[in-house]
Amino acid sequence: MKVEVIIPAYKPDDKLVKAVRALEAQTMKPDRVRIILTKTREGEKDELLARLPEGTVVEEIEKKYFSHGGTRQYAVDSSEAAYILFMTQDAIPADRYLVRNLCGALAKKDAAVAYARQIPYNSSSDIEKYSRRYNYPSYSMSKTKADLPNMGIKTYFCSDSCAMYNVAIHNELGGFDVTADFNEDMLYACKAINCGCSVEYVSDAHVYHSHDFTLKEQFRRYRHVSRSQRQHREEFRGVKSESEGIKYLMKGMRYFIYRCNFKAAFGLIATSAVKYLGFLAGKIGNEQD
Secondary structure (H helix, E strand, C coil): CCEEEEEEEECCCHHHHHHHHHHHCCCCCCCEEEEEEECCCCCHHHHHHHHCCCCCEEEEECHHHCCHHHHHHHHHHCCCCCEEEEECCCCEECCCCHHHHHHHHHCCCCEEEEEEEEECCCCCCHHHHHHHHHHCCCCCEEECHHHHHHHHHHHHCCCCCEEEEEHHHHHHCCCCCCCCCCCHHHHHHHHHHHCCCEEEEEEEEEEECCCCCCHHHHHHHHHHHHHHHHHCCCCCCCCCCHHHHHHHHHHHHHHHHHCCCHHHHHHHHHHHHHHHHHHHHHHHHHHHC
8 A cells, every 4th residue: 555745835944854854754654755846946946855855756846837726636646656645844743653543544434534633833822722722632533424413614624734535535536626726625525525435533643733824814814715615605505614713712712711811812802803804705705706
């Protein structure tokens, strides 16, 4: 059984190098690590190769040809692996068992994709640390269509920051939406769930990954999320995102107030408001398209 790691990269920094070295040290070492580098200047590929372990493949593409769904689908189509682990350039394996534990989850019949638990970097804000705790709990889950009444939109949650795909099932389901320039992981998870497959959250597969987005970046991000869901309204019919946002806010407020972290509590209100405005802007924008 071949396992290939695919990492799309754009102006990569030291985190990518650390990630590849950590992948080379896994107890279940991937058969190949492949970087799909969006070209920004001459000589960038050779400079990156010089810093990476021997055997790492770096493939350049022009920026105009990159898209979240299309580039990942190209990677699947040009691979001979049975399992493909997609990671982002800023995600670093936290231990030596990441690949093994994700592979173990995909051994389950009809498991389409397995995604890892994301651990925030120590430098992350309190709000970001809470967000990772909320979205990536300490217990594993096998999510199916039967979970939709209770979990709602969270049933479809998945993250290509670190997610392994069963290629046979991926091909059978038609793969990624190649037109998707955002949210390709959740769109695929939605399709898998609705076709009777499962999405596996693997809490003992650990990867370091977090972001401290500005309010402007949060607005843009959630506008993209909303647009993606509107463009695929049939798949998301009857599943609301707003209720999940309220649940996230209320749990976060209790979490911070209990710890007397009032600064983070007020910050959570601000970021949640901006996320909602971005989500609303995406809905309105699509209504006018």
